[in-house]
Amino acid sequence: MLESAVIWWTFFKISINERLIYRADFMLGTLMRFLPTLTQIFLWWAIYDVISNNEPNNTGAEPDGNIAGYKYGDMVAYYLLVIISRAFSSMPGLTGGIANQIRNGEVKKFLIQPVDMQGCLLMQRIAHKLVYYLIATLPFALVFFLCRDFFIEGWPPPDALAVFFASLILSFLLGFYLECCIGLIGFWFLEVTSLTFIYMLMNFLLSGHMFPLELLPAEPFNIRQLVEYLPFKYLAYFPAAVFLGKIEGPELYRGLLAEIGWVVFFIVLSRILWHRGIKRYSGYGG
């Protein structure tokens, strides 16, 4: 136990050093994150503008300028919060990185040396994220300060806030292990790019990254209900909805429990995939 703690700690420190080499790249990346959101905010501004000028009943909007329960301010706040969720749950390069390591044989390192691959990757990822937050806090704080008026309800009550933070940490783990699993499929199919692409699309639509999940249709297929049974919504929608008070009461904790369930599920799945994968790898030759 102690010896692995020392290994992970060293690994963590080295990853931080490695990341700090790319500071400038990081700064730029952080600023770029706000750009797509800006276009979305303008789009919704135009939409809300149209519905407030029209007869309320033939646009599908509710009479008081709401869309699916979101006022314009809520909508902007939602997108800003989704950026935060995504800052925890998105794992750029993880899937492709694992698949590449399998394809070019670097994965051998984890068979030869007495270290665990997922532990290494997790440490690396935590280090990367921490460095990212360190650098991103300032621009984030600035944007949120400028946009503070969009948060109509202000700060959520303390219990919702606690669930919000807990769900962010869990969304990091969920994103990590989910993408790990997809990357490990590389043991069976050497090329996972198309799989990653499908995952990206699903994630974009079903996680609430593109728009709040309340906007998903219930007809002809009840997609709105479907996403409740999928893990994606915890990657973007859930923390944001908790903060905005869209999820309340016992639903808060039920959601959190379900999220924990998904995290455990993907941890177990990734272990199984890893063990099956290296068995196959070592059986068919590396």
Add this chain to the structure above:
Amino acid sequence: MPIRGKTFIADFSRLLVADKPFYNPAMPTIEIKNLSKTYRVYQKQEGLIASVRGLFHREYREVHAVNDINLTVEEGEFVAFLGPNGAGKTTTLKLLSGVINPDQGSVEVLGHVPWERENEYRRKFALVMGQKNQLWWDLPAMESFRLNQHIYCVPKDEFERTRDELCEMLNVTSLLGRPVRELSLGERMKMELIAALIHKPDVLFLDEPTIGLDVVAQHKIQEFLKAYQQEQNNTILLTSHYMKDIEALCKRVVIIANGSIYHDGSLEDIVDQFSGDKIVTLQLHDDRSLEAISKIPNLIEIDAPKIKFRVDRDGVGRVLSQILSEHAVDDIVVEDPPLEEVISNVFSQAEEKGRREVETHS
């Protein structure tokens, strides 16, 4: 030191339980018995239609990468694996380091079965591949060393001592703080070696450690390996295509071709066994003799006043005494043909033997 203590307790408990034999120094370090490994390779036909068909029905071809190998290596031996590309050298090293499982046969290294991948075994060996980079690309090599220190549970003072010693031997102390990507290939290879040796492995597998290096760097690495092996008395298995490496380092040479061991012995054995010829170089006193001798069969080259030719091993004395009785000779050199030539003959013989066997089987 709780770390050392823990492994000690683990070792001790294994002694008590004794379901597996505790490593006994009298046992050979590496014992390979009837080892076979077959790969299934997807056989793709050319053309679009064949590609589409390949989606539904795949044809596989079996490649016997390693075919019934038996080998015993004692502690402190430095053994070279020689063989043409695709002969099964790297596959054997992968089997020994536990990266792949065999189809048949058994291997014990230091009393462990490699493909069970016990941490205890993994702390006792190292694999260095000349073509693969195992260091952190953007960071100084020092960071990779430190990581390995913790991975292999090396106490701090011992780590520092080993590192300084190795850096001094390879003369890279001044480069420790430079990012690996800025090092030359030779410098990087030296760092790779240090990283692999930080935990003082009992067994070291080197897969073409000098590939792509210039002559000076090759020589440095040879010298280092030689000195290191003499000092530590560990067991080293090396594959290389450079005969110089093997001449300098290994007393024992195992030639592998088509997945089987074709020869196991010393370099001199190989020359004796596989080369029937000697190369004779004469320096003649006058051009007339040169012209007369130039009619000799198996002439290699004439570079007046020298003449070089090939003579059957048994006929050297007869041919030379005949020449000496007829001509004035200033200097005589009789030598074995270059090692590269002998080995390439051995390879082609081995390949031909393999091909014949395949034909008789089918």
